[in-house]
Amino acid sequence: MCGNEAMAESAIQAGLDAYFGYPITPQNEVTAYMSKRMAEEKRVFIQSESELAAINMVFGAAATGKRTMTSSSSPGISLMQEGISYLAAAELPCVIVNVMRGGPGLGNIAPSQGDYFQSVKGGGHGDYHCIVFGPSGVQEFADIMPLAFDLADKYRIPAIILADGIIGQMMEPVVIPTNSKLTTQNLKLPKKDWALTGADGRKQNIVRSLWLAEGAVEQHNYDLQAKYRQIEKNETRCEQSDVDDADIIIVAYGICARIARRAAQQAREQGIKVGCIRPITLWPFPSEQISKIADKSPIFLVVEMSCGQMVEDVRLAVAGKSPVVFWGRPGGGIPTVEKVLEKIEQLVTRASSPCLHGQDGRATKK
Amino acid sequence: MMQTVFKRTPTLKDCPTHYCPGCGHGIAHRLVSEVIDELGIHGRTIGIAPVGCAVLAYDYFDVDMIEVAHGRAPAVATGMKRTNPDKIVFSYQGDGDLAAIGTAEIIHAAHRAEQLTVVFINNAVFGMTGGQMAPTTMLGQITATTPQGRQADGQGYPLNVSELLAVLPGTIYVERCGLCSPAHIRKAKAALKHAFELQINNAKGLSLVELLSPCPTYWRLSSPDAMLYIQNEMTKVFPLGRLKG
Numbered sequence: 001m002c003g004n005e006a007m008a009e010s011a012i013q014a015g016l017d018a019y020f021g022y023p024i025t026p027q028n029e030v031t032a033y034m035s036k037r038m039a040e041e042k043r044v045f046i047q048s049e050s051e052l053a054a055i056n057m058v059f060g061a062a063a064t065g066k067r068t069m070t071s072s073s074s075p076g077i078s079l080m081q082e083g084i085s086y087l088a089a090a091e092l093p094c095v096i097v098n099v100m101r102g103g104p105g106l107g108n109i110a111p112s113q114g115d116y117f118q119s120v121k122g123g124g125h126g127d128y129h130c131i132v133f134g135p136s137g138v139q140e141f142a143d144i145m146p147l148a149f150d151l152a153d154k155y156r157i158p159a160i161i162l163a164d165g166i167i168g169q170m171m172e173p174v175v176i177p178t179n180s181k182l183t184t185q186n187l188k189l190p191k192k193d194w195a196l197t198g199a200d201g202r203k204q205n206i207v208r209s210l211w212l213a214e215g216a217v218e219q220h221n222y223d224l225q226a227k228y229r230q231i232e233k234n235e236t237r238c239e240q241s242d243v244d245d246a247d248i249i250i251v252a253y254g255i256c257a258r259i260a261r262r263a264a265q266q267a268r269e270q271g272i273k274v275g276c277i278r279p280i281t282l283w284p285f286p287s288e289q290i291s292k293i294a295d296k297s298p299i300f301l302v303v304e305m306s307c308g309q310m311v312e313d314v315r316l317a318v319a320g321k322s323p324v325v326f327w328g329r330p331g332g333g334i335p336t337v338e339k340v341l342e343k344i345e346q347l348v349t350r351a352s353s354p355c356l357h358g359q360d361g362r363a364t365k366k
Numbered sequence: 367m368m369q370t371v372f373k374r375t376p377t378l379k380d381c382p383t384h385y386c387p388g389c390g391h392g393i394a395h396r397l398v399s400e401v402i403d404e405l406g407i408h409g410r411t412i413g414i415a416p417v418g419c420a421v422l423a424y425d426y427f428d429v430d431m432i433e434v435a436h437g438r439a440p441a442v443a444t445g446m447k448r449t450n451p452d453k454i455v456f457s458y459q460g461d462g463d464l465a466a467i468g469t470a471e472i473i474h475a476a477h478r479a480e481q482l483t484v485v486f487i488n489n490a491v492f493g494m495t496g497g498q499m500a501p502t503t504m505l506g507q508i509t510a511t512t513p514q515g516r517q518a519d520g521q522g523y524p525l526n527v528s529e530l531l532a533v534l535p536g537t538i539y540v541e542r543c544g545l546c547s548p549a550h551i552r553k554a555k556a557a558l559k560h561a562f563e564l565q566i567n568n569a570k571g572l573s574l575v576e577l578l579s580p581c582p583t584y585w586r587l588s589s590p591d592a593m594l595y596i597q598n599e600m601t602k603v604f605p606l607g608r609l610k611g
Contacts, residue, residue, distance in 0.1 A: 060445025
């Protein structure tokens, strides 16, 4: 199965009630798959008139307590930002899948990681966060879906899956997680007593994001922030490999992490001690884990399919304790293992040079 | 012996509204509430408040309600109704919400024949933001953004959304009423009741009732004159009556 289909089937197995989406490459397999499978399951599928409509259909279904999702790719996700801000403000659980492509603008349909800032730092207006996952393969794309739905329900928050064109299109053997609702982590999901189900024998429920009373929105923000601190504490996920003795640590997520891992292994064969950190949640970001490793002063090499976005969070986590170097390719360019290895070798040479701290520039022409 | 001849209907909350004196929203709220109570659907109705003067409608309607982004009510309603076919879902939208920023959403909800009830308040002006031109603003009408009066050349013509929607196969009922006299208001209530009944009876398609509604504040008229303005002027551009169904 390709990643898009594996993810879609996993969402269905996780109890998806309704899917809403609008065609855009490179995630068209999702809408096609959903149109067939959701009908078989007698659940809701709508091809909406726009991404604006899709995210607002999600808003409606989520407000009634249903498990719901949409998927799109970068330009479509930009259109959804209004809705995502409202979902975050109204604290409605849902899942949004972004199979990223090259940007800005219409860009191209090649894989990219250029939407990191948009997903992790907010994207829409106001102070808010979504839980953001960065799967690195087809299996993980599928595995994350039930977890994303569960965490969205647990914290009443939108969850974003930040995949890319490779993860979406790549075919790999995959085992679809089944019967995962509530069982992934034995989460005790709270009852959705806030949902709009009709005020039959109870007080009226209201889902809203407007509070005009003085100080009310300020307080709402403090409440949201308190929730975000809880999520940071409980839900930060990352994978570390060979970090203990490493002189160089590559930080990469998604498909870049796979490429980086292979480069790190090849470097080890040459006797260069390279380790990897792969953030699985991009928000909350594994800052603490990175900070701990930074105490040992390795060189951090951040590899992204962008001009350098996640690198800013790595720098914040490292807080000047170690050098942080970036290398990446934007606009659909895909890093190769050879190129990453070359960067590692350059770092080894430069490690003896005193001017390393000035060399952490952004993407330049390869 | 005292006898109650007139009382508040339970779905309309017992509180003062924030609407201006002479505003039509109060009448429309009461009509919708009465219809909900008379049809016995209070416990299974979900209402959608727009962005605009009626954004706080959930403070007045005592049913489950949601407040949504500007113009997106028909999309939100679609998500709700498709996942909850047993619920009665209605959106309550003004002319800025439905006829300007939300044009795509209402047309496509109608085009998909969503089983929804839409209450469309047309007062020919953006009320909440300070009386700017709406798509439904009359030619020559003075607003905050048409200080010389709306000119067709450059500012376009009043948009007859209900007529547009009526030609779509997905609408089953479209009627325009005026909140401008007791007789008109009774007609409006009958239209609203029919629009809800269609959804209750599982009729396949969207029903919409447009209500020409007075805005004395931004029409710069007294309340009685605003009623007369609807009868004498607005109905020339927005003729009353059943457009479909």
